[in-house]
Amino acid sequence: MNFTFSDNERNLFQEIESTLTQEKQNFVQDTLHTEKDIARALIALKQKLTPFGYFKAFNDSASMGPTATLEMMRIVARHFPSLLLGMEYGYRIFTEIRKYLTESFIQSLQIKDTIPCAIAFCEDFVETDTKPSSITVQSVDDRFLISGEKKFIILAGMAKWIVVNGLIDCKNAIFFIAPQSDGLVISPLVNKRIFPELTIANIELTNCPVPKNRVIYPEQMNAFINQIQLFENLACIACALGMIDRCIETTTQFAKTHQSENKPLIAHQAVAFSLAEAVTLRQTAELLAYRSAWMLAANDSEKFVMNHCAKIFCAESAETIVSQCMNILGGQVFLENNMVEQMLINAKFIQLMGTSTHLARIAIADVALK
């Protein structure tokens, strides 16, 4: 066993940290007003992170491996939680599903210098069931006409392809749909309270034509979908850890500098103990997250269960920690555009993103009951 990162890895993390600190002004919330601003920021951030090996597929020998990559993601989330999710959903997930696609298919997607994909699997606002996709498909000559709705699609308005799952003759299929296709209406969630610098939209498909060469039928469909969910969850885990870091850091600083009854807040036992609980949760969450990521590299038989465990624990700990920190920070967190208030909303949403905590718990229990 080894519970530490290597010197090389630690140096790398430090470099990323200082790069992001220097670049902070380019990616802060008040400079990202439109979808174009966000797309530009995502592409710019990708360029900054690529030299660090950030986007290498885990099976690539040049990859730093899942554990170190998770730590890199966490650093990004500490600075830009919304953009972290954008990059993971837009770039990494596509990198990880490439192995299910042929080289000629990838070439035909023409994704160079674009945000490759937006994953459109979710059909309900609150995902509480594992029911099959309700997308309907009709075969007409060299096209399929597909109809139905998908919800909460990250980057739907700006990715090169929207990746939709559905059924053709009871057989699972994946459709790559161009955003400008006929019969496709993208409705961005303009008044959303979650992750302000992240574009999220619902889509409605009405006899939307998809060329048959834009459809894939992965032989191992379950493995394909599991792979996507696994990386969605990994993004949520990193996002939760980054927010936890930021929140504890902000609150500790405040507790050390803000006085009450002629002594710093942190000298009051209730405040100190509350922070101690937060630190305990953080350390537990990060270890569980690292272990779950390591299992991906080790291809451990429990990797999916551990991925669910880590996602639930990190997401719920984020909410608990932010809530406790709010008690210490006081009413200021409810002022407009306060980062901590935003974190509380985001932490809650992280529990629903990827595999919802509900479905994840059911999946964990099903394995325990085998």
Add this chain to the structure above:
Amino acid sequence: MDFELTKTQHMFKKEVIRFAKKEITPRVQEHEIKNEFDFNAFRKMGDFGLLGLHFPEEFGGGGADVLTTIIAGEALGEAGVDGGLTLAYGAHSFLCADTIFSHGTDMHRKKYLPKLISGECIGCMGLTEPDAGSDVASMKTTAIRDGDHYVLNGSKIFITNGPIADIALVYAKTNPEKQHEGISTFIVEKDTKGFSSGAPLKKMGMKTSQTSELFFNDCRIPVDNLVGQEGMGFLYAMQTVEWDRSALLAPMIGGMSYAIKQCSDYAKKRYQFHRPISHFQATKYKLADMKIFLEAARSLVYRIAWCKDQGQAVNHLEAAVAKLFVGDWSLKPINDAMLIHGGYGYCHEYGMEMLFRDNRLAPIGGGTSEIQKKIISKLI
């Protein structure tokens, strides 16, 4: 980072589980209901090599690393060994024997370790006092030098193995004027004049471990029985409690694995409303939360073991975090384990109420959760 156990560790864990299921668990309920210590099982643990797993072979130990030692503790819990026996094992091997090994003289090691490692002798540690629990420095027990002897006066309380121990490792003030720096550590043998133990305390859980007061009434012990240096006792105690916050937590982690298995088996067989209760989401949620706790806690406990194997003597933060998490966060999942069993969970026969009672010590023994929070908050 690497979280892989070696093949040897995996195999050893299976061996310990097999041993415990054969030699210990069949009589757990019988001993528990009678509040009896299982001397036979304890000796068998000695024969198997568990009592001295991490000590050098020259003293009869197994020469194992800390992680392997912790895995053995986890395996005991996973096999269904009660918390009382594993607590007695912990107090004996880690709180008593390990301190003698780490800070005692060669004479101490040669004289006491082989007998402690084989299980021929039972050890205990006397630190807590009626008026000095979390606040160790306020202890009243004194050890005043008188020629070639120290004279001990005072009392200790909540001492695991107190009534059955042959050797007590006792903390007392050699300089009552001082706080932490006034504390020293001594070996006191069972039949020493002026030393006695009280009747076993009646506890909520950990019933097979025997817990009592220790009394020192002009108890004269040779100066050779001083362990380490005068005035260093507090530091030794702090190093010792790291074991409390790692090895002694391991059986609780194993206990959660045991509970998950029991709950899973029960939930599949128990029918209500014409279907197994395992089909109900409320049952699944409880099982999932137990599994999440298990994996989270396991990572923390393994980390302490790994830190100790790296030769880091005092891992305050890691140890406190592990102790606090296991102590406070285990209460709900262990309660859930009992609830899944419904009325049967409340009955002795099914073992869940014993787990629940045993587990209630987790936020108290070896440093309360409040003390852990104090340590953590000081290090922020």
